[in-house]
Amino acid sequence: KDDHASSDMVGQESRSCHGQDAPDQSQSVSQQEVPESDRTCNGNDSFLLIGPDSKKGQLLSRTSQSASSSEEEEELDRTAAEFVRRHFHFLDVDAVRKALQYRRGRRTETWNTLMDCLKVLHSEGAVPDLVARGDVEECLKLLRTREVTEGGAVLACLQGVFPLSPDPVLDTCVQLYPQVQPWEVSHLCQFSPKHFLYYIHR
Secondary structure (H helix, E strand, O other), X not given: OHHHHHHHHHHHHHHHHOOOOOOOHHHHHHHHHOOHHHEEEXXXXXXXXXXXXXXXXXXXXXXXXXXXXXXXXXXHHHHHHHHHHHHHHHXXXXXXXXXXXXXXXXXXXXXXXXXXXXXXXOOOOHHHHHHHHOOHHHHHHHHHOOOOOOHHHHHHHHHHHOOOOHHHHHHHHHHHOOOOOHHHHHHHOOOOHHHHHHHHHO
């Protein structure tokens, strides 16, 4: 009899667990197991789950990491640019160019700073005079005939005449390879991507 009564009590408890007064299991689990940091709130102030294994959680994680990496790259680029600006006269230009060539990540500001310094360094002489007069052909001829061979002077000349006549300058860049590298041409064309495509197809 005792065993039968015990069985009846267990049956009643089981039925009550499945009754209308039973709490929602999904709500219980979500409230107990999901930390607040993994929840977000919609416009109706109801919580939505964004766990680390959810698609939305993974997307937010990748976006956050990408933004952080981008900020770090920009900071490194600014720091390198400032270093070049401060110590340019003590630096080997070709060594700086090689360091930038093998650098991964952003290097635009460092490149632009290097070009500004080279422009000032090579502000006097035959090449700057030709650039000032807009004589693109004669300026490029000095490069093609190797009358101007120093790397910094070559880049300063190309940078100076590129806005005047891009296509002949890019043709000369092709002829000057490997002295002038494709990555340097890409920065030369940073405000005109179509011209870099022209260079690639050459």
